[in-house]
Amino acid sequence: MLDDTDRRLLRHMLADPALSTADLAERAGVTTATCWRRLEKLTERGVIGARQAVIDWRRLGYEVEVSLRFTLDKTDPRAFDEFLEAAREVPEVIGIETFLGRVDVRLNVIARDMKQYQEVYRRRILTLPHIADIEALMLIATIKDAEALPL
Known part of the structure; x- marks a missing residue:
């Protein structure tokens, strides 16, 4: 279901949801295009529902x-x-x-x-x-x- 690249992307996204796609790609060790495609696939599959603000x-x-x-x-x-x-x-x-x-x-x-x-x-x-x-x-x-x- 998820490979190591998907897991890295999700870990970094959860750690800092405000990261841009370029910054997320850099932290996960992939190109920006690969990151974007992976995020799109994870969203289409329903793994990523939405990025949202957490209000205190x-x-x-x-x-x-x-x-x-x-x-x-x-x-x-x-x-x-x-x-x-x-x-x-x-x-x-x-x-x-x-x-x-x-x-x-x-x-x-x-x-x-x-x-x-x-x-x-x-x-x-x-x-x-x-x-x-x-x-x-x-x-x-x-x-x-x-x-x-x-x-």
Whole structure:
């Protein structure tokens, strides 16, 4: 699937996503044209989804991050769809994940402070449809946050 050149390109890209194609090629030890072709193939195959900015929400004044785990009332066959549709409309929700098991959905919510979080929780989160149970986990510290795979 991946050869050594692909792995080198991906390792360097993960280490510094802002690298230009020329700089990435130099670090991986290939020509710029080879690098570009390889990146195109990896993108076409879905290995590379997108290059994206990683935003430090705390530096923008968001001091509270809460992970909310939901169990949904699945007696309505549209429960998942309706919940997810409504959750996407909450601007403070920065992540939505679905699971198999006791927890159905997890929302990651940010707020500037506890007062704003309480407001979002009461007015936006508790009004989401089909909630059977909620568990809140407040983020204290992120110890490791790596999307890199051992390539």
